Amino acid sequence: MPSAVPEYGDDQPKDGLLDPTVLAVLPDATRVLAVQYHGESAWAKAKRVDVEHSDGSEETYFMKISLGHHGREALKGEFEATSAIYTITPDFCPKPIAWGSLKWQPDAHFYICKFYDFIEGVPEPESFCKKLAELHSNSTSPEGKFGFPCTTYNGDLPQDNTWFESWEAFFDNGLRHVLKLREERAGPNAELDELLPALFDKVIPRLLRPLESNGRKIVPALVHGDLWCGNAGIIDETTEEGIVYDPASFWAHNEYELGNWRPARNQFTRRYFETYHSHIPKSQPEEDYDDRNALYALRFNLHAATLFPKQESFLVMAIDEIRRLTEKFPDGYVANE
Structure with missing residues (x-):
């Protein structure tokens, strides 16, 4: 858990970037550097979240947002399933961070994990x-x-x-x-x-x-x-x-x-x-x-x-x-x- 509520970067707007519930679960994040659109499907939208830690290092997270009851249950299921996979084979999936409901939009829900820049193709x-x-x-x-x-x-x-x-x-x-x-x-x-x-x-x-x-x-x-x-x-x-x-x-x-x-x-x-x-x-x-x-x-x-x-x-x-x-x-x- 972060030691303090993270601040936004000086060049970023301060309204609507990250919900307080998301900020609260980012590990040791002291400053939000950027939040960017990262695609969507018929049932979810994705964002890339860049933060700075207390030691000055930077980390990038992948965040998915869905709406409604099924959106909530889907992201809960994704977190629980990814957590189960990560427990057994931690080098075979992104590290799951948290899931929950947004404070600013109670009918919207999030799942957040480690971010990867994927290369096109099927793994070896x-x-x-x-x-x-x-x-x-x-x-x-x-x-x-x-x-x-x-x-x-x-x-x-x-x-x-x-x-x-x-x-x-x-x-x-x-x-x-x-x-x-x-x-x-x-x-x-x-x-x-x-x-x-x-x-x-x-x-x-x-x-x-x-x-x-x-x-x-x-x-x-x-x-x-x-x-x-x-x-x-x-x-x-x-x-x-x-x-x-x-x-x-x-x-x-x-x-x-x-x-x-x-x-x-x-x-x-x-x-x-x-x-x-x-x-x-x-x-x-x-x-x-x-x-x-x-x-x-x-x-x-x-x-x-x-x-x-x-x-x-x-x-x-x-x-x-x-x-x-x-x-x-x-x-x-x-x-x-």
Whole structure:
């Protein structure tokens, strides 16, 4: 916490730069040097904050601002998820500083963390996948279950992170929640609705139940939860080493993370899959691996269909994959597989 309320730089206007609540949480900041616009999405705005510390050193922070109840919960979830990642792999994400509500605008909320100037491109796979494997391998679910202590958001899409003992049950519940939100935002789709009973009654049990049958067990792993190229950045031009940010975390089957790598739009090539699995082998039964990955990718396509309901291609991809999987596994789960 700062020893005194920071002052603004002499060349900066004194009104509206930084809310007192934000000033109060900046570590040892004695002077605000600059606050600059740093982009925005459909659900948040970003600012770059430069401050001076009591010893004369300077620090730069990234601040995100969102509005309303969902904006508040999204930034709380981002802080909690980033904090969980930072605790396990502190060199793999920005250091989270704080989140809260603004004093001057009570319906506006902020999240602040260390700032990075990212270099264009996807991080080099060797170090990136090693760190991701460390995140997945070294995490311990506080409940010993699948879920997360609070709601986390994929964009403005709240995820249902209710704790479940079974990965199959957690995945089933979370996917139903996404489908409910998609229908609320975009309306019903008869083709999709016709396929859903077989997806839940046949495909999901067939592909996920064997992971936890016949003596097999999944240890819950903390996943980033929305790991596409837009949420990973290069921080070192020489090594192309990278970090992740803007997580939508929960404790999951570690392979769930790689579902978001399947769509070509997300720029994680086959080399990333191979490098990751050089650290963490594919789960058994391995022969189901590609279809499990397709099932996990299906949820991410449904996320996109919910976030961007006017872009019909996401829903078409989801429907096509559901149809393929239901045709491949018409009998569902059979015991002793």
